[in-house]
Amino acid sequence: MVETTRLRETVRETVRDTVRETVRSAGRTTGRGAETRERILDAALESFGTIGYDGTSLDDLAAGLGIRKQTILYHYVNKRGLLGAVVDRSAGDLTAALLEVLEEEATDWQRVEALVRTVFRVALEQPLLLGLLREVSRPGSPAAPRLRSTMGPLLDRAMAWMNREMETGRMRRTDPQLVLLSAYSTVVGLATEIEVLRAAGLEPTARTVVTRRRELLRFLRTSLDPQR
Amino acid sequence: MVETTRLRETVRETVRDTVRETVRSAGRTTGRGAETRERILDAALESFGTIGYDGTSLDDLAAGLGIRKQTILYHYVNKRGLLGAVVDRSAGDLTAALLEVLEEEATDWQRVEALVRTVFRVALEQPLLLGLLREVSRPGSPAAPRLRSTMGPLLDRAMAWMNREMETGRMRRTDPQLVLLSAYSTVVGLATEIEVLRAAGLEPTARTVVTRRRELLRFLRTSLDPQR
DNA sequence: CGGACTTTCTACCAGATGGTAGAGGGACTT
């Protein structure tokens, strides 16, 4: 009830954005502006992931890049479109890395382990990605549906696979959704954790991440392994 | 570099707020305005915890309460002061609940378990608290230092206790900070988790929470129990 | 009643925000 005005606005914008395109120069991937477009995405990822969507102003973003705000709005229809593009690219990176793992030949547990390691590797290489994920997974975030549509198929595939494994008895019977959710929130928790450490004045070491990963793997093993 | 202006502003405001008081009507806890003040806090907690600090406008907040924005600003010096008050009250509730547990007679492991259960119980009773925690623990949040100063002593006490237990050998030797951090991010992860579930169209059941709690307890046991 | 104090309101403002309109320049094609 507090944010009635805001909500109405959100709905209207969502509809409009679906009709239009997110990226103005859709299709064109070469040309002089391609580099600018990437630079904008990089800066936006950093800003959205740290100070958040609402906390980011297009003017500040542009100033940091040494360009005018209007240049940003030339490449991306509006602020929301920019967020969409950032989410798409990031989710795309993650999806690509995961699909690569899925191509490999591996037994079930090896595959699970490989997936977890991949996610953590990507998260370590691109720590900003975790911040973005955290921001976007917030209730009412303008990009929540977008993230879902990008990552959704992959998650559905994972759940279908788990269901199959359970039917053949190679995997212990549990709720796939719950397991995936736990895994997900563990990874996102990492983002929080790293930031809290930093706020406490400690530079996060690899130790934090390793501990977390081991913990997650142990959880998955005891959840899935039919032997235990 | 992107948010130079914003950062400078933040620092200035922090200094000013430390000098002034957060609540205008400090000391007075009775009177007609007391109820209004509480209602404002309730609404602010909900808004800050869901759509975030930056996403919350004082006008919307007031409109939701059927009052004018200026009434809010009469009770709390400014927006930041309001956030401070919300954080203080929430952290106070949690601290009180934890201190109560600490008063009880209990062996070491029982006490740890009781603390964990208390935190989860409070989180379940006041789900908004988790959202707030999530918002406030964001890097550069205006209230991060405030949270630290409210909860800090309790955390220091916990760490001191753990160190003592380790010296007497009743607790396995590990890094107390890391253990507390893990516990913390597990709880905050709950907030994320619940919201993601809701976004996926599922009403979160107690099951999610129970799973998470069991997981955390197992982690703590294997981290701390000298027998294992 | 009359004054003091608390609370809520109306009126207003300076600055920032996302966004539009349209000019100008550079590069490439014909």
Add this chain to the structure above:
DNA sequence: AAGTCCCTCTACCATCTGGTAGAAAGTCCG
């Protein structure tokens, strides 16, 4: 050289933001 397309810019705007000033109304006390 002229035209076309891509890109970035200046100029401007409506709206919203947090915040201030001060009036009006209620309440309490002598």
